[in-house]
Amino acid sequence: MKRNVAFMGALAAMTLVLSACAAEADTTTATTTEETTTTETAAVAGSVLESVKEAGVVRCGTRDALPGFAVLTEAGEHEGFDSDFCKAIAAAVLGDATAVEMVDLETADRFTALQNGSIDVLVRNTTWTASRDGGEAATFMQPTFYDGQGMMVTAGSYESVGDMNGAVVCVAKGTTTEGNAALESSRLGLNWEVRSFDETDLILEAFIAGQCDGWSSDVSQLTGFRSAYPDGAAALVILPEVFSKEPLAPAVLDGDTQWAQVVNWAILATIQAEEFGITSANVDSFLTSEDVSIQRFLGVEIVSDDGSAVLDPGLGLPTDFAYQVVKQVGNYGEIFEAHLAPLGLERGVNSLWTNGGLLYAPPFR
Amino acid sequence: MSSLPSAPARVPLWRDVRVLRWAFQLVVLAVVLALLYWLYGNYQANVAKSSIPTNLRFLDNPANFTIPGNDLDQSAPVRDAFYQGFLNTLQVAIVGIVFATILGTLVGIARLSQNFILRTIAAAYVEVIRNIPLLLLLTFMNLAVVLQTFPRIEDAWLPLDLFVISNRGIAIPWFTGSALVLLGIVLVGIVAAWIVTKIRNRISDSTGKPAWAGTYGLLVFVVIMVAGWIATGNTFTLPFVDDRATAGGFRLDPSFFALLVTLVVYTSSHIAEIVRGSIMAVPRGQGEAADALALKPSAKMRLIILPQAFRIAMPALGNQYLNLIKNSSLGATISYFELTQIAQITVGNGSPAVPAFTLTLLVYLGISLITSLIVNYFNRRLALVER
Numbered sequence: 001m002k003r004n005v006a007f008m009g010a011l012a013a014m015t016l017v018l019s020a021c022a023a024e025a026d027t028t029t030a031t032t033t034e035e036t037t038t039t040e041t042a043a044v045a046g047s048v049l050e051s052v053k054e055a056g057v058v059r060c061g062t063r064d065a066l067p068g069f070a071v072l073t074e075a076g077e078h079e080g081f082d083s084d085f086c087k088a089i090a091a092a093v094l095g096d097a098t099a100v101e102m103v104d105l106e107t108a109d110r111f112t113a114l115q116n117g118s119i120d121v122l123v124r125n126t127t128w129t130a131s132r133d134g135g136e137a138a139t140f141m142q143p144t145f146y147d148g149q150g151m152m153v154t155a156g157s158y159e160s161v162g163d164m165n166g167a168v169v170c171v172a173k174g175t176t177t178e179g180n181a182a183l184e185s186s187r188l189g190l191n192w193e194v195r196s197f198d199e200t201d202l203i204l205e206a207f208i209a210g211q212c213d214g215w216s217s218d219v220s221q222l223t224g225f226r227s228a229y230p231d232g233a234a235a236l237v238i239l240p241e242v243f244s245k246e247p248l249a250p251a252v253l254d255g256d257t258q259w260a261q262v263v264n265w266a267i268l269a270t271i272q273a274e275e276f277g278i279t280s281a282n283v284d285s286f287l288t289s290e291d292v293s294i295q296r297f298l299g300v301e302i303v304s305d306d307g308s309a310v311l312d313p314g315l316g317l318p319t320d321f322a323y324q325v326v327k328q329v330g331n332y333g334e335i336f337e338a339h340l341a342p343l344g345l346e347r348g349v350n351s352l353w354t355n356g357g358l359l360y361a362p363p364f365r
Numbered sequence: 366m367s368s369l370p371s372a373p374a375r376v377p378l379w380r381d382v383r384v385l386r387w388a389f390q391l392v393v394l395a396v397v398l399a400l401l402y403w404l405y406g407n408y409q410a411n412v413a414k415s416s417i418p419t420n421l422r423f424l425d426n427p428a429n430f431t432i433p434g435n436d437l438d439q440s441a442p443v444r445d446a447f448y449q450g451f452l453n454t455l456q457v458a459i460v461g462i463v464f465a466t467i468l469g470t471l472v473g474i475a476r477l478s479q480n481f482i483l484r485t486i487a488a489a490y491v492e493v494i495r496n497i498p499l500l501l502l503l504t505f506m507n508l509a510v511v512l513q514t515f516p517r518i519e520d521a522w523l524p525l526d527l528f529v530i531s532n533r534g535i536a537i538p539w540f541t542g543s544a545l546v547l548l549g550i551v552l553v554g555i556v557a558a559w560i561v562t563k564i565r566n567r568i569s570d571s572t573g574k575p576a577w578a579g580t581y582g583l584l585v586f587v588v589i590m591v592a593g594w595i596a597t598g599n600t601f602t603l604p605f606v607d608d609r610a611t612a613g614g615f616r617l618d619p620s621f622f623a624l625l626v627t628l629v630v631y632t633s634s635h636i637a638e639i640v641r642g643s644i645m646a647v648p649r650g651q652g653e654a655a656d657a658l659a660l661k662p663s664a665k666m667r668l669i670i671l672p673q674a675f676r677i678a679m680p681a682l683g684n685q686y687l688n689l690i691k692n693s694s695l696g697a698t699i700s701y702f703e704l705t706q707i708a709q710i711t712v713g714n715g716s717p718a719v720p721a722f723t724l725t726l727l728v729y730l731g732i733s734l735i736t737s738l739i740v741n742y743f744n745r746r747l748a749l750v751e752r
Contacts, residue, residue: 108712112712115718174714178714179430198698202700209513209517210518
């Protein structure tokens with residue numbers, strides 16, 4: 001009898017939860033609760049910018065084992081292309097590129113971490129797609145790297161993607177890669193078996209053991225893994241075909257325009273700096289530049305006949321944020337040369353627009 | 366208040382034990398409800414702030430991924446992928462429960478064997494397996510056994526030319542033709558065998574001659590299976606290596622194999638202990654009575670001890686079955702496409718996390734509750750009817 005009561009209680013609680021879940025389908029109740037709650041939260045919770053300034057640290061969602069983009073060094077520091085953009089954001093907001101807390105995330109958990117507020121910004125070579133913008137509550141920023149999906153195989157096994165009939169293709173779980181591989185397989189009628197793994201370490205194990213014929217991912221990632229392959233880079237070949245668009249972009253949570261703008265302009269500063277030819281080494285010499293657009297960019301006083309002024313674009317950032325970004329981290333070209341060029345990646349479409357690439361920063365004025 | 370001596374009149378409400386009990390229960394209920402309400406409100410607020418969808422409409426979006434060993438198209442809706450994941454969970458759970466029960470019972474009996482070596486091996490098996498974390502066991506099975514010990518497809522083992530074993534899966538001989546037809550034949554066979562055993566038992570009861578019910582039943586089952594097989598024109602296909610894959614036969618996915626073996630081994634170590642305990646809980650007199658009737662040891666175990674032991678073991682076995690079903694979600698870590706893996710993939714590709722995982726959670730809850738009902742049904746059937 002006693003057990004029955006407990007069981008009924010559990011059942012009653014369950015019914016309540018379920019009915020609560022069902023209630024959300026009722027649009028009228030849903031909208032009313034939404035309205036009341038948003039007005040409450042808007043008044044209480046400020047922008048992430050405020051909380052970051054208060055904490056004195058930017059929590060950046062990243063990873064620890066992707067050569068070139070983000071690896072954990074023996075010293076326990078994160079190093080790489082993505083990590084540098086985390087540092088650039090910290091330099092812009094807090095004036096200190098080291099004020100970053102790197103939060104390592106599994107691929108499949110990255111958006112949940114963003115949604116529950118355990119990170120401020122996600123810089124984890126994440127592809128910008130429409131359904132992630134919509135369904136994952138992410139707002140994507142200026143892409144830091146324009147990538148495309150490719151296929152890596154052991155040297156001598158296949159000449160092109162079209163040869164890979166009935167192959168086992170291994171990919172990372174919860175990525176755009178899965179869908180692209182499935183789509184490419186059905187488009188070319190190749191009947192691939194696409195296996196998805198939690199982490200790239202597991203793909204590596206399966207690939208080495210010969211469970212996978214192909215390893216499909218963004219070309220930049222494949223290049224990184226190839227360079228770190230245990231049997232040497234020459235044992236692997238990245239096939240020539242690229243079968244998707246993968247704009248890799250940092251992301252912040254929806255609904256915080258101020259923070260989104262801050263992150264965006266921190267990235268754009270690295271691009272604009274390269275366009276001006278300003279590097280971390282020579283940035284100080286530009287402080288005395290006579291060029292007004294450079295003065296605006298670096299936030300130095302613009303002296304005119306009517307006195308002097310400093311451009312404050314009103315982003316909520318210090319006026320010298322671009323200077324701090326370039327001084328402490330470097331311009332886009334420097335970041336690329338430091339981390340991606342050693343892997344053998346070419347600038348390609350990731351060149352400045354002036355060199356025929358896609359990198360184009362709006363004016364700093 | 367004035368008439369103190371008229372003692373047991375009425376206890377004031379705040380000192381009435383029955384009232385206090387009720388009040389306490391109500392307070393607890395109110396606290397729990399308030400907590401749930403607060404959590405739900407919190408969720409609603411956060412979700413509204415970041416405009417994450419809270420409905421199940423994502424189920425109609427294209428899945429954008431494929432499932433190994435399944436011809437689900439990548440443009441099929443997420444709903445279908447979830448359904449396939451559900452089937453894969455059921456598949457590994459049902460097969461796992463059957464094998465874990467058989468293996469666990471054998472090991473449990475072996476633990477009580479008179480044979481020292483057998484007894485020691487069984488004890489070592491139970492103690493080692495039971496004390497290893499399941500996730501570690503699974504990772505070991507996948508990385509060390511399936512990936513590293515099994516050969517590459519180029520050098521696949523071909524025992525008797527009936528099987529193809531490689532780290533891309535294990536292919537076994539299989540029948541051609543429809544699975545439903547085969548299932549029909551099996552069902553007819555089982556029903557016929559059941560009827561025959563009933564008849565044999567009845568004859569035995571009235572004449573006193575040995576029933577041989579099991580033997581007759583098995584014979585009828587085999588005859589019907591063979592006859593049905595031939596009548597429906599079924600044949601076997603043998604697997605063989607075709608380029609970099611296997612063709613013919615039936616291929617067990619490598620991660621399915623790793624997960625199944627791990628679940629069976631792990632759960633059987635627990636079942637073995639339950640079976641051992643249950644056998645020991647059967648009153649000594651039962652065994653002694655069987656000995657007094659000069660029953661062979663095998664007959665004593667089969668007819669006297671085990672039926673009574675399983676009556677005791679049933680509720681605990683049910684728990685192990687539930688554990689096995691829930692543990693199958695670890696398959697997601699080795700790329701077995703069961704429910705959890707499907708949920709993780711679709712959430713990574715734009716499905717909202719809370720509704721997707723709530724759905725997954727409810728499906729597991731449903732499977733577990735139904736399993737409990739089945740176990741409880743058998744438990745009631747087996748329980749001694751007290752008069």
